[in-house]
Amino acid sequence: MINGYLNRPPGLREAVKEILQADSVEQQRELYDDRNISALLWRKPIRWAMRRDTTLAMLGVPRSQRNQIDQCYPGGIGRFIQERIEGVFKEIPLKDNYFWRVYLTGEYTPECCPEYLKEDNFLLLKAGLVDRVTSHTDTVAGFLSRHHGWISRFVLLDHMDWLYDLHPDLLAAEWQNIINRASPRSKVLWRSAALQVNFVDALKIQAGGKQTSVGDLLCYDTKLASELHSRDRVNTYGSFCIADVKGTAA
Numbered sequence: 001m002i003n004g005y006l007n008r009p010p011g012l013r014e015a016v017k018e019i020l021q022a023d024s025v026e027q028q029r030e031l032y033d034d035r036n037i038s039a040l041l042w043r044k045p046i047r048w049a050m051r052r053d054t055t056l057a058m059l060g061v062p063r064s065q066r067n068q069i070d071q072c073y074p075g076g077i078g079r080f081i082q083e084r085i086e087g088v089f090k091e092i093p094l095k096d097n098y099f100w101r102v103y104l105t106g107e108y109t110p111e112c113c114p115e116y117l118k119e120d121n122f123l124l125l126k127a128g129l130v131d132r133v134t135s136h137t138d139t140v141a142g143f144l145s146r147h148h149g150w151i152s153r154f155v156l157l158d159h160m161d162w163l164y165d166l167h168p169d170l171l172a173a174e175w176q177n178i179i180n181r182a183s184p185r186s187k188v189l190w191r192s193a194a195l196q197v198n199f200v201d202a203l204k205i206q207a208g209g210k211q212t213s214v215g216d217l218l219c220y221d222t223k224l225a226s227e228l229h230s231r232d233r234v235n236t237y238g239s240f241c242i243a244d245v246k247g248t249a250a
Helices: 002-006 012-020 025-034 037-041 044-049 053-058 063-072 076-091 098-105 119-126 140-146 168-181 222-229
Strands: 151-155 182-192 204-207 210-213 218-220 239-245
Touching (some): 002 012, 012 025, 025 076, 063 076, 168 182, 168 204
Antiparallel strands (some): 182 239, 204 210
C-alpha cells in the first residue's frame, strides 16, 4: 500500500529515489525541501488514513499505543506520524537505513540490508552459527516461568504498550518473572509509543519478600538511552529505555 501510494502523486517516486541515494543528511534535507516532498506525501487522503484505527492496526499500532500518543503529543497521532517521518527524511542518514529502504521500495540492496543478510555474515549463519539461536512460541512470562537458568539481557521491544491498559495483571506477571530470573549485571531494554513509561514503573510485584514497584527496582541510564534514541533509524517511537535491575547494576 505504501509503495502504491508513492506511485500516485506525480514526481513523488522519483523524489524518494533521489533522497535514498543522497550522500549526507544535508543533501537529504535539501532534496526534501527542493522536491517539495512534504506537499506530495501529506495529501488529504494519507492524512485521513493516518488517523484511522484500521490503518494504524495494519501498521502494527494497537489502540493502546494510539491512546498514549493522542494523550501526550501535541496534535495527536496524525502530527506525531508526520513529524516522525519528516525526521527520517531530514535528520537521519538514509543511505544505510535498511528499515526505511524496504518500506519505501519493497526491497533491500547488497549494501543496505540487515547484518545477517550480508554475504559474509549469512555464510557464517549457514556454517553453524544459526544453531546457537533457539526460538520459543510463548509469552515472556510463560517462557521465564519454565526457564531454570539466569538471564542477563531482556530486549522487550514495544509489546508492553499492547498490555498495559487492558491486561495490567499480565504485564505485572511478566515483570515478576523478569525480576525472578534476572542474573547479576542484568539489563532491560524496551521502547514505547509513550513519551513517559510511568505505567511500567507503577506495576506492583514481589521482591525480597515484600511488595514493591517495578520502578523501585530499576536504575535507568537515561543519558545513554537518549543518545541512542536520537539515532534510531526507525524513528517511530516516543521513548526508549535502558535500565539495570538494582542490585545487579555494574
